[in-house]
Amino acid sequence: MSDAVASARATAERISKLRRLNAVLTKQTELRKALLAQAAAARPTGVLYGMPVAVKANICTLEFETSCGSHILEGYRSPYDATAIARLKAAGALIAGATNCDEFAMGSSTEHSAFGRTLHPLDKTRVPGGSSGGSAALVAAGAVPAALGSETGGSVRQPAAFCGVVGIKPTYGRVSRYGLVAFGSSLDQIGVFGRSVHDAARVLSVISGRDLRDNTCEDRDPLRLPTVPENLDGFVIGIPREYFPPDLDPGVRRACERAIRILRELGAAVREVSLPHTPYAVPTYYIIAPAEASSNLARYDGVRYGPRAEGSLADVRALYRETRGSGFGAEVRRRILIGTYVLSSGYYDAYYRKAQQVRALIAQDFRNVFDRGVDLLFTPTTPTPAFKAGAKLADPVQMYLSDIFVCTANLAGLPALSLPIGRVKGLPIGGQLIGPHFLEDEMLEAAYALERAVPAAEEA
Amino acid sequence: MTGAANHRGWETVIGLETHVQLSTRTKMFCACSAAFGDPPNTNVCPVCLGLPGALPVPNEQAVKLAVRAALALQCTVHPRSIFARKNYFYPDLPKGYQISQFEEPLATSGSLSFLSPERGVVSASIVRLHVEEDAGKSLHDRFPKATAVDLNRSGVPLVEIVTGPDFHSPGEARAYLLELKHLLEYAGISDCDLEKGSLRVDANVSVRRSSGDPLGTKTEVKNINSFAFVEKALGLERDRQIAELEAGRPIAQATMLYDSKANAVRHQRSKEHSHDYRYFPEPDLPPLVLPAEWPDEQRAALPELPAAKRERFVAQYGLPRQDAAVLTHTRAVADYYEGVVHAGADPKPAANWVMGEALADAKDHGEALRVPAGSLAELIALVKGGTLSHQAAKKVYAEVAAKGGDPRVVAEALGLIQVVDAGALATWVDQVLAASPAEVARFKAGEAKLLAFFVGQVMKASKGKADPKLVPGVLQEKLSA
Numbered sequence: 045m046s047d048a049v050a051s052a053r054a055t056a057e058r059i060s061k062l063r064r065l066n067a068v069l070t071k072q073t074e075l076r077k078a079l080l081a082q083a084a085a086a087r088p089t090g091v092l093y094g095m096p097v098a099v100k101a102n103i104c105t106l107e108f109e110t111s112c113g114s115h116i117l118e119g120y121r122s123p124y125d126a127t128a129i130a131r132l133k134a135a136g137a138l139i140a141g142a143t144n145c146d147e148f149a150m151g152s153s154t155e156h157s158a159f160g161r162t163l164h165p166l167d168k169t170r171v172p173g174g175s176s177g178g179s180a181a182l183v184a185a186g187a188v189p190a191a192l193g194s195e196t197g198g199s200v201r202q203p204a205a206f207c208g209v210v211g212i213k214p215t216y217g218r219v220s221r222y223g224l225v226a227f228g229s230s231l232d233q234i235g236v237f238g239r240s241v242h243d244a245a246r247v248l249s250v251i252s253g254r255d256l257r258d259n260t261c262e263d264r265d266p267l268r269l270p271t272v273p274e275n276l277d278g279f280v281i282g283i284p285r286e287y288f289p290p291d292l293d294p295g296v297r298r299a300c301e302r303a304i305r306i307l308r309e310l311g312a313a314v315r316e317v318s319l320p321h322t323p324y325a326v327p328t329y330y331i332i333a334p335a336e337a338s339s340n341l342a343r344y345d346g347v348r349y350g351p352r353a354e355g356s357l358a359d360v361r362a363l364y365r366e367t368r369g370s371g372f373g374a375e376v377r378r379r380i381l382i383g384t385y386v387l388s389s390g391y392y393d394a395y396y397r398k399a400q401q402v403r404a405l406i407a408q409d410f411r412n413v414f415d416r417g418v419d420l421l422f423t424p425t426t427p428t429p430a431f432k433a434g435a436k437l438a439d440p441v442q443m444y445l446s447d448i449f450v451c452t453a454n455l456a457g458l459p460a461l462s463l464p465i466g467r468v469k470g471l472p473i474g475g476q477l478i479g480p481h482f483l484e485d486e487m488l489e490a491a492y493a494l495e496r497a498v499p500a501a502e503e504a
Numbered sequence: 505m506t507g508a509a510n511h512r513g514w515e516t517v518i519g520l521e522t523h524v525q526l527s528t529r530t531k532m533f534c535a536c537s538a539a540f541g542d543p544p545n546t547n548v549c550p551v552c553l554g555l556p557g558a559l560p561v562p563n564e565q566a567v568k569l570a571v572r573a574a575l576a577l578q579c580t581v582h583p584r585s586i587f588a589r590k591n592y593f594y595p596d597l598p599k600g601y602q603i604s605q606f607e608e609p610l611a612t613s614g615s616l617s618f619l620s621p622e623r624g625v626v627s628a629s630i631v632r633l634h635v636e637e638d639a640g641k642s643l644h645d646r647f648p649k650a651t652a653v654d655l656n657r658s659g660v661p662l663v664e665i666v667t668g669p670d671f672h673s674p675g676e677a678r679a680y681l682l683e684l685k686h687l688l689e690y691a692g693i694s695d696c697d698l699e700k701g702s703l704r705v706d707a708n709v710s711v712r713r714s715s716g717d718p719l720g721t722k723t724e725v726k727n728i729n730s731f732a733f734v735e736k737a738l739g740l741e742r743d744r745q746i747a748e749l750e751a752g753r754p755i756a757q758a759t760m761l762y763d764s765k766a767n768a769v770r771h772q773r774s775k776e777h778s779h780d781y782r783y784f785p786e787p788d789l790p791p792l793v794l795p796a797e798w799p800d801e802q803r804a805a806l807p808e809l810p811a812a813k814r815e816r817f818v819a820q821y822g823l824p825r826q827d828a829a830v831l832t833h834t835r836a837v838a839d840y841y842e843g844v845v846h847a848g849a850d851p852k853p854a855a856n857w858v859m860g861e862a863l864a865d866a867k868d869h870g871e872a873l874r875v876p877a878g879s880l881a882e883l884i885a886l887v888k889g890g891t892l893s894h895q896a897a898k899k900v901y902a903e904v905a906a907k908g909g910d911p912r913v914v915a916e917a918l919g920l921i922q923v924v925d926a927g928a929l930a931t932w933v934d935q936v937l938a939a940s941p942a943e944v945a946r947f948k949a950g951e952a953k954l955l956a957f958f959v960g961q962v963m964k965a966s967k968g969k970a971d972p973k974l975v976p977g978v979l980q981e982k983l984s985a
Contacts, residue, residue, distance in 0.1 A: 104557045223557040229787035258559050259789050342600020343554045387782035
């Protein structure tokens with residue numbers, strides 16, 4: 045038996061034992077079969093040979109349904125592999141199932157999946173975060189060393205922080221979006237979860253690099269992994285004061301302060317900085333992302349694929365209304381409505397155009413800091429640890445605010461990652477590093493050093 | 505009927521939006537074939553099907569042709585333009601939006617001169633020219649009670665060319681469209697084939713009492729699918745608006761559909777129900793930044809345009825303007841004509857042959873110019889040198905057109921070479937005179953008009969081979985001997 049086949053069997057076994065988490069949407073028998081078939085075809089010389097990588101259900105694979113956690117794409121099978129998937133396969137990795145997520149990646153708790161919520165692996169009453177909650181939970185539970193997620197406004201880093209794993213969102217344009225089902229195209233990037241910085245970085249390196257199928261993907265070579273540094277001498281790390289508001293969870297604050305002490309001990313110069321437009325990030329995000337989503341999700345109309353509402357063929361408008369009304373969940377419908385509104389003639393200037401202007405100011409805030417000698421920023425990833433299931437379902441704005449520290453990097457297109465920096469009452473806390481465009485290597489160096497020095501499993 | 509500026513006391517104002525399919529091998533944003541007429545849904549891929557996760561990649565050749573079109577229309581070409589999404593739901597629009605351009609189009613501020621039937625040569629302003637993709641096609645008559653969708657056309661590259669409100673009669677609108685079609689075909693930008701839908705027209709129409717008044721409320725007339733219908737559709741809408749206004753009813757902003765079967769314009773939707781397309785910049789595509797050398801390359805690739813060529817033909821070849829217009833109507837004919845002249849034919853006979861035999865033959869044979877330019881020049885030289893009569897040359901032309909071959913060889917094979925040899929001519933003349941003693945006597949008695957009779961007899965005896973220019977001289981000589 046080859047190493048890959050052994051890995052495929054063991055992976056199927058581990059995932060089947062975690063069914064209670066509802067992290068994987070693929071059926072057990074189908075998953076096992078697909079893993080074994082891939083193992084038989086995997087190239088032993090690939091750099092990820094035999095490594096199982098689970099994939100969020102909004103990234104197209106030939107093996108699994110690309111349902112996006114939505115009834116409207118239930119049963120949909122892509123006729124092609126996303127570029128990231130094709131590269132993983134070429135490197136010998138095994139695609140280990142489609143993972144649960146908030147419908148069309150819209151949500152911060154994986155409670156908005158049409159196929160039921162994913163449980164937090166450490167506390168089933170809590171959410172794993174979202175929208176890539178299935179991938180985060182699966183890595184946290186030890187079923188796979190790495191998984192792909194996607195980010196539009198923190199959907200990898202936030203669940204990584206909640207579940208206590210590493211989550212990387214690369215620079216916009218670092219990884220091809222071809223085959224990532226679009227939500228907010230100007231914000232979307234495929235991101236990576238890993239048990240460790242190195243596991244996540246290895247996968248990121250394989251999937252990164254130019255792709256002629258995506259015009260927004262930069263003409264650059266794949267990311268080269270840095271070596272683990274001895275210390276952080278010479279690094280200047282900025283601490284943006286807007287990310288430490290008075291109402292920040294005290295446990296999160298303690299964990300961050302400890303991490304900052306460790307960064308200093310490692311030799312980094314730590315400096316307080318200001319990103320003054322931070323308070324506008326969430327409102328700006330909730331105009332731009334829904335606007336793009338309202339257009340990106342127009343194609344789910346029941347005409348060509350996906351379920352079609354029965355009895356609505358007589359009138360094409362009724363077909364749209366019924367198919368979309370029953371196929372999309374409440375949160376997706378809410379965002380389509382918001383997005384349609386902000387793009388409407390008469391409102392475009394007041395909302396969409398204004399939001400783009402504010403977005404430019406948010407990006408400028410980061411440039412100003414990086415231009416003044418700061419190499420990286422360190423912040424909490426989330427304002428609180430993982431919250432209870434149902435706690436924020438009634439109040440969408442509270443749910444949106446859980447992404448307050450993560451959506452800025454998407455608006456500015458910057459690389460960012462979250463890594464575990466400690467626990468509070470047993471729940472993981474994530475610390476975030478944000479770097480300048482396409483300087484993932486420096487961000488990873490700092491993450492390697494901090495990861496080695498921080499007592500992530502200990503109470504802060 | 506009064507002139508363009510005044511129809512029953514009203515001035516008509518028309519602006520046109522023309523969609524033209526670019527002559528590319530592949531589609532605007534994917535590598536699928538842009539061919540027309542293939543079996544439904546065979547030229548499709550994840551991109552033009554709008555499948556989840558697929559992304560557009562612009563077709564360089566389409567952008568180059570659009571730049572060429574902009575230059576041919578004297579536009580300012582913008583080195584940086586923005587793709588935008590035009591959002592609306594329709595079953596043949598697979599993404600639920602069309603990738604087009606909106607706030608920052610590829611080109612603006614151009615013009616096109618055309619011959620108005622009422623005002624002579626006038627210039628229409630081109631407000632903007634932008635690139636976009638086509639939608640698929642809804643087939644309402646393929647299956648009973650169902651609409652089928654063919655997405656072969658989805659993603660085919662188009663330019664939209666928008667004029668100012670510069671036309672004052674339906675006839676002017678038609679004349680502009682013919683000139684536009686002529687220009688785009690010439691420059692190799694589009695085949696402008698209406699049958700294939702590669703040129704489609706929407707018109708904005710309004711009327712007002714005098715040119716000093718503000719523009720009247722306009723309506724948009726859609727679905728004008730042929731040049732023949734342009735004048736009809738616009739005339740109907742103009743007359744409808746005048747009738748409304750004269751009855752004291754204001755014009756409501758609306759979209760009208762032209763129904764060619766009923767020859768009527770019908771109300772499609774009013775302004776309140778008009779689409780809000782929610783345009784916004786296409787986030788899947790960075791700004792379209794033209795490589796610095798493209799405009800110059802496309803300017804160089806632009807052939808001599810019809811108007812310039814027409815004037816040159818008049819000046820260079822001494823042709824009447826009418827002949828020059830006929831010869832430059834298509835680039836193929838113009839190039840053919842010049843080929844004949846360059847092969848040595850005199851310009852005027854060459855023009856007569858091309859406009860006569862060549863175009864008549866082409867009309868019957870799918871516009872093919874079947875006799876090579878060099879062969880036609882040789883045929884013209886044979887006539888000029890007296891080797892072939894004009895009538896005989898037409899026979900040779902038909903033969904060469906049908907079967908090919910060298911004109912002289914064909915003429916010899918057909919026995920049509922004119923005989924100029926004095927001995928041979930004398931033999932035929934002697935035969936004829938010997939056979940017609942009565943006529944010879946009458947001629948000698950002073951009936952001079954009988955010379956024509958003898959010439960005819962000689963041509964008959966020679967089976968047309970005797971050179972008709974030489975025969976009278978030989979006859980005179982013999983008869984006066």
